[in-house]
Amino acid sequence: MKKGHKVSELGRQHMREGAKHRKPVSEKTREKLRYASAHQERWLRRGYLIGEKYCKLCDKIKPEIEFSKDKQNFDGLCGACRDCCKIYMKSYDSIPKNKKRRIEVDRKKYDIKKHIVFVHYSGNPPKCNCCGESIEKFLTVDHINNDGAEHRRKIKESKLNTDIYSWLIQNKFPDGFQILCYNCNLGRARSPNNICPHKQMLRE
Ligand SMILES: [Zn+2]
Numbered sequence: 028m029k030k031g032h033k034v035s036e037l038g039r040q041h042m043r044e045g046a047k048h049r050k051p052v053s054e055k056t057r058e059k060l061r062y063a064s065a066h067q068e069r070w071l072r073r074g075y076l077i078g079e080k081y082c083k084l085c086d087k088i089k090p091e092i093e094f095s096k097d098k099q100n101f102d103g104l105c106g107a108c109r110d111c112c113k114i115y116m117k118s119y120d121s122i123p124k125n126k127k128r129r130i131e132v133d134r135k136k137y138d139i140k141k142h143i144v145f146v147h148y149s150g151n152p153p154k155c156n157c158c159g160e161s162i163e164k165f166l167t168v169d170h171i172n173n174d175g176a177e178h179r180r181k182i183k184e185s186k187l188n189t190d191i192y193s194w195l196i197q198n199k200f201p202d203g204f205q206i207l208c209y210n211c212n213l214g215r216a217r218s219p220n221n222i223c224p225h226k227q228m229l230r231e
Pocket residue numbers: 082083084085086087107108109110111
């Protein structure tokens with residue numbers, strides 16, 4: 028506090044209350060504080076560590092990968108770790124009204140991501156690359172090199188908790204993908220030479 032800076036009685040009371048609730052700095056944080064700049068130190072004391080983050084709910088310091096993304100937060104990460112979020116979501120979902128609302132919001136977000144991916148790979152409005160189907164509910168992402176199963180497994184193993192649409196956006200729309208309708212997608216997968224029956228018919 029600056030010299031000559033007056034603090035009201037209410038302010039003093041707030042500071043006293045804050046001190047009561049503040050958690051003691053752990054041994055691990057103390058070690059980091061030794062090398063931190065003044066700016067970093069302020070955040071470190073509040074529990075924001077470099078490459079790591081403090082979870083208020085389970086009272087543990089965990090690596091940043093253990094926290095899901097949250098753009099509204101100043102550091103871009105959720106305030107609670109993934110494990111704590113899961114527990115929280117379970118209790119939130121135990122009320123049917125909440126669950127219904129959450130599913131609705133999730134679906135809306137998912138549809139927006141899907142639309143962004145579709146527009147990127149097939150133009151606006153999106154359509155099937157084979158038959159021209161333009162109803163978005165019928166469309167999906169097709170792996171041109173037919174390594175879809177392997178790709179999905181890799182996304183799952185990475186534990187980033189993302190779906191294929193988020194993955195494509197995060198990886199800046201890599202090559203090797205096209206938009207097909209489910210019919211053409213399945214038709215291509217089921218035919219021995221991986222050509223949609225639509226196109227096979229034209230060849231014969
Ligand atoms: Zn936690």
